[in-house]
Amino acid sequence: MSSNVLSGCVVESYGRRVVVAPAEGPSLPCKLLGRRLDVVAGDEVRIEKHEGSDDWTVVERLDRRNVLSRSDSRGLEESIAANLDQLGIVVAPMPLCDPFIVDRYVAGACYAGIGPLLIVNKLDLPQDSGDLSYVTAFRQLGLPVCSVSAKTGAGLQDLIALLSGKRTLLAGQSGVGKSSLLNALAGDLIRTTGGLSDRSGEGRHTTVSSAIIRLPWGELADSPGVRDYAPPVVPPKDVQHGYPEIAALAGGCRFLDCLHVREPQCAVQGAVGEGAVDPRRYESYRRLLNLNRQLDEKRGWRT
Numbered sequence: 044m045s046s047n048v049l050s051g052c053v054v055e056s057y058g059r060r061v062v063v064a065p066a067e068g069p070s071l072p073c074k075l076l077g078r079r080l081d082v083v084a085g086d087e088v089r090i091e092k093h094e095g096s097d098d099w100t101v102v103e104r105l106d107r108r109n110v111l112s113r114s115d116s117r118g119l120e121e122s123i124a125a126n127l128d129q130l131g132i133v134v135a136p137m138p139l140c141d142p143f144i145v146d147r148y149v150a151g152a153c154y155a156g157i158g159p160l161l162i163v164n165k166l167d168l169p170q171d172s173g174d175l176s177y178v179t180a181f182r183q184l185g186l187p188v189c190s191v192s193a194k195t196g197a198g199l200q201d202l203i204a205l206l207s208g209k210r211t212l213l214a215g216q217s218g219v220g221k222s223s224l225l226n227a228l229a230g231d232l233i234r235t236t237g238g239l240s241d242r243s244g245e246g247r248h249t250t251v252s253s254a255i256i257r258l259p260w261g262e263l264a265d266s267p268g269v270r271d272y273a274p275p276v277v278p279p280k281d282v283q284h285g286y287p288e289i290a291a292l293a294g295g296c297r298f299l300d301c302l303h304v305r306e307p308q309c310a311v312q313g314a315v316g317e318g319a320v321d322p323r324r325y326e327s328y329r330r331l332l333n334l335n336r337q338l339d340e341k342r343g344w345r346t
């Protein structure tokens with residue numbers, strides 16, 4: 044039996060169903076061959092269609108340059124999107140964002156070798172709509188930070204400069220305006236947006252799938268809003284690599300395997316005491332160290 048074979052990039056992902064954009068021609072809906080194939084938006088794949096059939100099947104995933112992943116509640120690693128150049132972490136004054144989630148996204152991006160970028164949306168809202176004071180610490184870290192309004196278009200030119208020539212995944216809590224930003228940047232696009240819930244003021248989890256949009260100046264991926272984000276489990280000694288300002292000090296610690304918690308002559312604890320490391324970020328590092336251990340234990344119980 045003869046078959047057609049193509050390769051292309053996964054531009055939309057709905058679990059076991061994906062849409063693949065081949066190098067030429069229209070995008071094709073495909074199903075995944077077998078349960079074990081881990082394929083997400085951004086993956087390069089090989090697809091096949093058998094003679095007489097209308098259905099394309101993803102038969103193989105090609106090598107990944109990188110993958111952004113998360114831990115599920117059992118500590119198991121789950122891919123989010125692959126072959127990214129940048130992670131755009133979107134926050135807004137409303138709904139109020141948890142800076143610890145931003146920290147963990149930055150950590151997840153660092154683990155994966157993907158550059159993080161902080162996008163502060165809803166610049167048009169009054170100054171007192173929500174506390175954004177945590178943003179300063181990220182600026183001081185040297186993280187690119189861009190303030191924009193998807194509604195008025197303010198700051199979008201600066202944002203485009205940061206996104207140009209790159210594939211960026213937009214991630215963050217529900218309702219911060221990821222889909223609105225995509226629509227504003229892409230002009231007449233199609234991503235559905237939703238309001239905030241009247242009762243809780245949280246987002247409505249409007250977007251349910253990840254999709255990559257190809258624009259003349261770069262590629263942008265929308266993703267569903269999260270309630271929380273936990274990076275994949277790593278060895279305890281590597282948690283610090285999610286906090287570049289902490290990892291940078293580790294060379295000054297007495298012990299090579301210092302976790303910067305209770306060890307004597309620890310350069311990190313010293314720097315926190317002197318105010319050279321943001322105390323909230325240090326607290327966040329310790330929380331992730333704990334979470335990482337808990338998830339590792341859960342993962343261990345399964346195997």
Ligand SMILES: Nc1nc2c(ncn2[C@@H]2O[C@H](COP(=O)(O)OP(=O)(O)OP(=O)(O)O)[C@@H](O)[C@H]2O)c(=O)[nH]1
Nearest residue numbers: 193194218220221222223236237238248249250268
């Ligand atoms: N004032 C103001 N409102 C905005 C802005 N951007 C988005 N919104 C509103 O915020 C709400 C949520 O926007 P979405 O784009 O659906 O948010 P999302 O991050 O995609 O949410 P999920 O898909 O649920 O993760 C909508 O009511 C938007 O109109 C902005 O720049 N200013």
Ligand SMILES: [Mg+2]
Nearest residue numbers: 221222249250
């Ligand atoms: Mg959305």
Ligand SMILES: [Zn+2]
Nearest residue numbers: 296301303309
């Ligand atoms: Zn230390």
